[in-house]
Amino acid sequence: MPRTYAVVLAAGDGARFGADMPKQFLRLAGEQILVRTLRTIALAEVDEVIVVAHPSWVDETRQAIAAASLPLPVELVVGGATRNESTRSALDHLRSRSPDDIVIVHDAVRPLVPLSVIRGALQPILRGDADATDTVIPSADTLVIVENDRVTEIPQRSRFRRGQTPQVFRLGILAAAYDQAAAEGQLSATDDCSLVLRFVPDARVVAVAGDEINLKITTRLDLVLADRMLQMRTIEAPMSEAPARELRGSRILVVGGTNGIGRAVAELAIEQGASVEVDARSLGLDVRDHRVVKRRVDAAAERMGGIDHVIVTAGILRTGPLAEAEEDALAEVVEVNLIGSLNVARACYEHLRRSMGSFTVFASSSFTRGRSGYVAYSASKAGVVNVAQGLADEWAEDRIRVNAVSPERTDTPMRRLAFPTEPREGMLSAVEVAEATLSLLRSDLTGQVIDVRRHDLQPSR
Numbered sequence: 367m368p369r370t371y372a373v374v375l376a377a378g379d380g381a382r383f384g385a386d387m388p389k390q391f392l393r394l395a396g397e398q399i400l401v402r403t404l405r406t407i408a409l410a411e412v413d414e415v416i417v418v419a420h421p422s423w424v425d426e427t428r429q430a431i432a433a434a435s436l437p438l439p440v441e442l443v444v445g446g447a448t449r450n451e452s453t454r455s456a457l458d459h460l461r462s463r464s465p466d467d468i469v470i471v472h473d474a475v476r477p478l479v480p481l482s483v484i485r486g487a488l489q490p491i492l493r494g495d496a497d498a499t500d501t502v503i504p505s506a507d508t509l510v511i512v513e514n515d516r517v518t519e520i521p522q523r524s525r526f527r528r529g530q531t532p533q534v535f536r537l538g539i540l541a542a543a544y545d546q547a548a549a550e551g552q553l554s555a556t557d558d559c560s561l562v563l564r565f566v567p568d569a570r571v572v573a574v575a576g577d578e579i580n581l582k583i584t585t586r587l588d589l590v591l592a593d594r595m596l597q598m599r600t601i602e603a604p605m606s607e608a609p610a611r612e613l614r615g616s617r618i619l620v621v622g623g624t625n626g627i628g629r630a631v632a633e634l635a636i637e638q639g640a641s642v643e644v645d646a647r648s649l650g651l652d653v654r655d656h657r658v659v660k661r662r663v664d665a666a667a668e669r670m671g672g673i674d675h676v677i678v679t680a681g682i683l684r685t686g687p688l689a690e691a692e693e694d695a696l697a698e699v700v701e702v703n704l705i706g707s708l709n710v711a712r713a714c715y716e717h718l719r720r721s722m723g724s725f726t727v728f729a730s731s732s733f734t735r736g737r738s739g740y741v742a743y744s745a746s747k748a749g750v751v752n753v754a755q756g757l758a759d760e761w762a763e764d765r766i767r768v769n770a771v772s773p774e775r776t777d778t779p780m781r782r783l784a785f786p787t788e789p790r791e792g793m794l795s796a797v798e799v800a801e802a803t804l805s806l807l808r809s810d811l812t813g814q815v816i817d818v819r820r821h822d823l824q825p826s827r
Contacts, residue, residue, distance in 0.1 A: 369467045370488070371537070372412040373456040376400055376427060376474035377420045377445025389583055390474040391426055395596045396758025396768065396813025399583060400427070402477035404434040405810065410484040412470065414438060416459055418445040418452045433762075450544075450553040450561070457541050465538025468492075471558050472532040475583040478595055479532070487534045487574045496572035498535045500559040502527035503576040530576040533559050539569050596814050611808045614639030617670040617721075618807075619663065621710050622680030624648045626778035627728070630800035631677055638804065641670050646680065653680050653706030656713065663713040673717040675807050677726045678710050683784045688741045696742050703746035707753050715761070722765040724807055727754050729772040729815060740784075751815050758813030767812035773799045774819050794818060 376390045390400040400417075407415060415436060419427035421444050431440050443459050445452030453471060460469065468491055470484065483501060490496035505528055511519040539562060546565040547553050555561045562569050579595050581588060618635050622628040623644030632642050643666040645651045652658055667673045681703045684695050707727045718725060733747040754770035761768060775781065777793040802818045 368464065369413040370411070370470065371460060371463070371467065372407045372410070372415045372470040372472065372532075373453065374400075374403060374407060374415060374417045374472055374474050375445070375449065375452050375456075376430075377418045377449075377452040378475065379420055379422075387426070388420060388423055389589070391423070391430065392589065393759050393762070394477060394583075394589065394592055394813070395755055396762055398430050398433065399477045400430040400474050401434045403472070403474050403479070404431065404436060404440075406477070406479055406481060407470070407472060407484070408434070408436045408438060409481050410470070410488070412438065415440045416456045417442050417474075418456050419443070420445060448553070449557075450547070450555060453558055454544050454548070454553070457537075457544055460537060461541075463537055465536065465541070467537040468534060469537050469540060470532045470534050471540075473582055476531055476580055477583070478592060479530075479580045480577050483530075483575070483577050483580060484532055487532050490572045490574065491534055491536065495570070497539045497566075497569040498533065498559060498562050498571045499574045500533050500557075500571060501530040501576040501580075502573045503530060503578060503580075504528070527573060528576075529557060529559075530580050530582070531557075533557065535562065539566055542566050543569075611810075612639075613804060613808060616640045616674045616807075617667075617672055618642045618675045618677065619666050619670075619673050619714070620644045621651070621653065621676070621678045621706075622646050623677075626679070626780055627773070627776060627796045627799050627803075628677070628679035630796035631679065631803050634797065634800045634804055643670060651680075653678075653709055654701045656709040659706075659709045660713040663710065663717070667717045672721055673714060674721045674723040675726070676710065676714045676718065676723070677728075677803065677807075678707050679728050680706055680710075681728060681780070683740060683743050683780055685740045685743075685784050687739070691742070699742040700746050700749075703743070704749040704753070707750050711753065711757060715766075718761075718766045719764045724767040724769070724812075725757065725761075726768075726803065726806065727770050729754075729770045731772055731774045731817070733772060733815075754815065755813055762812070767810070769806055769811060769813070770815045771799070771803050771806065772815050772817050773802075774817075 378388055391398055417427060417431060419442055427442060443455045445455050487499045487501050490499050505523055505526055509521055509523055509526055510517055543561040543565040547561050559571055563571060583589055583592055613635060618640045620628050620632045623632040624646040632644050635642050645662055651662055682699055684699050711725060727750050729751045730747040733751050737744045751770050754768050758768040773794055775793045776799055777790050778796055799818050806816055
């Protein structure tokens, strides 16, 4: 049975990005780009990961590898001045391996690669149908051939694809291509499949489907787009790819847990074997008062012997024109929804630091764009998203995961009160949102805003 090795190319210097450090070490929604990439690669049932580091950033690469906490062997090799030289360094490390083994080559700065894409690139080789695979996507734009500023040809777009990584090879095929290219002084290709096509012409190179989300972070705009793509991911995509934790025996505090989504979360968590404490306004909790919040969080932790997960669903919704709103009503919306989340975060930090647990807040589909008639609510939920993303970064070294759940319209008592004549057809149920929330708790995700949308959910049992 062939072994599978993943080569992660992290030797770029980030010159085109223009930052103080190579882009693979920047944080994307709370986690370093390289760490995100390594964690996804590790889920593809590989036997060993080889990380190719820039010679000036070896220590930082080792730190990122340690932060990823991968459950398999990881080797670090030093790369060269070009992509080909970096891949060749990894191949030198693999010289003693069988030529029938498989090597996955992936860019460290493609952190959003879906696990399904990696597996899809492996399958033709595992079946014996290919010696190499190239991950590609169609071009949505017309392609134009230009020579000396003159348009000379507009080829048929359907024949062309845009290349991504991973590229996957039989180790012997890729090594042979590199040996021949080096012998001829031709190590100047922009990717590895082109070397195989040129120097091992009999190799069977097969195209496999990539994904638009699998963008390469090269510029600052790419980083912004990647962050937005994370926000847009639906609950199934990351949940199906993330390693699952058991909730049985977990200690969960639900703030806002006596009604609506919070109550559904608490009840479902108990069904799954968790120890659950709930607190809410109806039980005397005022999330606007940090001293009260701290005292009650500490008391819940003492009763449960610690806290593994904190979920904040407490919130209020007031509707009506902003110009007609009372000052106290506006303040209450912002203070409960935003300041309340901050107060709970401050109060639970030490408990979550000890357990390396998770903190989950609740946004709303209105956070992406302010809504007429409830401007303060929309603004407060946008603030809650920033709380999640900022804390994911701030608490990353403490191994505390922080995320936000952003459900579409959900049939809850709060919404019924705010919109009494609104039709309920097509709304999410509190139980559906609770199921998605607990799936998030069982994952390793952090720094994400997870949309829960009716058309993305599987039928409820």
